[in-house]
Amino acid sequence: MSKRDYYEILGVSVESQDGEIKRAYRKLAFEYHPDRNPGDDEAESKFKEAAEAYEVLRDSEKRTRYDRFGHEGMNGGGGGFQSSEDIFGAFGDIFGDIFGFSQGRGGQRMQAGSDLRYNLTVSFRDAAKGTEVELTLPVTEPCEECDGSGSAPGTSPETCSQCGGRGAVEQNQGFFRISVPCPSCNGRGQVITNPCSECRGAGYVRKEKNLNVRIPAGVDNGSRLRLRGEGEAGLNGGPHGDLYVVINVQPDKVFRRQGQDLVLSTEISFVQAALGYKMSVQTLDEPVDMDIPKGTQSGEVFQLRGLGLPYLGSSHNGNLLIEVKVKTPTNISRKQEELLEQFAALEEDKPMKKVKKLFKKAKNKVMGD
Ligand SMILES: [Zn+2]
Ligand SMILES: [Zn+2]
Incomplete structure (x- = not known):
């Protein structure tokens, strides 16, 4: 066939x-x-x-x-x-x-280990650059004293009389006749008559283990890292569960995050905005110089390519966005005031242009721009 x-x-x-x-x-x-x-x-x-x-x-x-x-x-x-x-x-x-439930070889109840979740808080910089942390995890491991059998060394469990060692009994459920774990031996097929003193018959013990976990650069709040087989031990040859590390990223004083872009807000004076200005900008690494051009408006955003966060599993980075706020002075000297008045007088020489500009702005606002 x-x-x-x-x-x-x-x-x-x-x-x-x-x-x-x-x-x-x-x-x-x-x-x-x-x-x-x-x-x-x-x-x-x-x-x-x-x-x-x-x-x-x-x-x-x-x-x-x-x-x-x-x-x-x-x-x-x-x-x-x-x-x-x-x-x-x-x-x-x-x-x-x-x-x-499921049947392992020899009628023993085989069970996969539970998955574990670990909530890990990392600093903004560690999330951005990647880091390695050591986690201490509660784990269940097979008991060494009884080799995971649950029976005191030198003794062995007896075959369950209710299920005859099958570990399962038949039960009617609606239309079906299905197998369910034997209630007498919990599906093990065997009953422990002399329990191991170390694990009290459970076959496993609770322990702590240390695990080094590499946190990749660019992880975000809520990112989940799956570590296969690092969860709890299975029973009777069942596989280990997985460990999920759920990342919580602390906020940063300097940067905000927008996807893989970093946003940095900075204030400049209206003079710097009007005349242009070379400023030093913080990045995740060394500060860099950036030119603020003449006539920069408040709220304008400048972009430094590739200085954001890495995309996971790629060599590309997001960008660094510099959001510029123009600060209006509140406390000016008599001399500064005089100069500004002179400046205003010069502005008044071209009133039409100014009015037009204002009108255009207001209209844009209404249009929802
Ligand atoms: Zn034991
Ligand atoms: Zn049984």
Whole structure:
């Protein structure tokens, strides 16, 4: 019998994204799950077929190989589950999602570790330039005393009498007859009669661990860094969860952030605005000189290219925007006043131009400019 196309098996298109493929697979896995179709060989083979297709399509490397070479490309590299147990081993997380638990080898309850979230506050400059921090995390690790079994050394757990070691019991739920974790042994299939004194039978202990985390330059408030496998330990061979570091960036006294652009507000005198002025501008590194041109208006924004924040995973930077506010003097000397009056007198020589300009401004305001 020739093999069916993996995309066809899952009922997805070649362009499908990971999420869609996962959803399609979950649906099929639920439908053809052996627990729901006891003794149905066709359901079981469909279940295996779907699992094989999913195993390839969820992995970008295998998927690319399959797209290019078809089933031929898969020989020797993945695909082909021998038993349902292999499937449970490979996709414990999905079955955990569907059935609330999953079976590990030997009837032991396999469980993926929990994801952890760590809220990390970093300074504006550290977020801009990147930094490395050491986090102290609470973690559960397998107990060393009992090697994670939960039984006191030298003793072993007994087979659960309620489920006969299966770890699951059948239950009617609506139309379905499904397996649920055995309430007597919590799905372990075994009961600990002599609990380990170190972990009191849990099989794991709470500890703290230190982890160095590199914070990439350019992270923003609310950025999430995912550290695969740094979450809590799984149970009975289940995979570790992930660690999510959620970044909180403190505000800065000098800069504001607008995407990857930095904004800096600065005040200049009306004389500097009128005559032009060379000013020194703070940046994330060394200050730079910038020319404020003659006739600069209050609120004008100047741009220094590339002096903003780096775009994550790219060598490009945003810009530094300098927002100029023109300050009107409030406390001027008699001499300055005289000079300004002379200046005003000169201005009055060209009244028409001034009125026109004012009119234009007012009109722009009304138009919402
Ligand atoms: Zn222990
Ligand atoms: Zn049991």
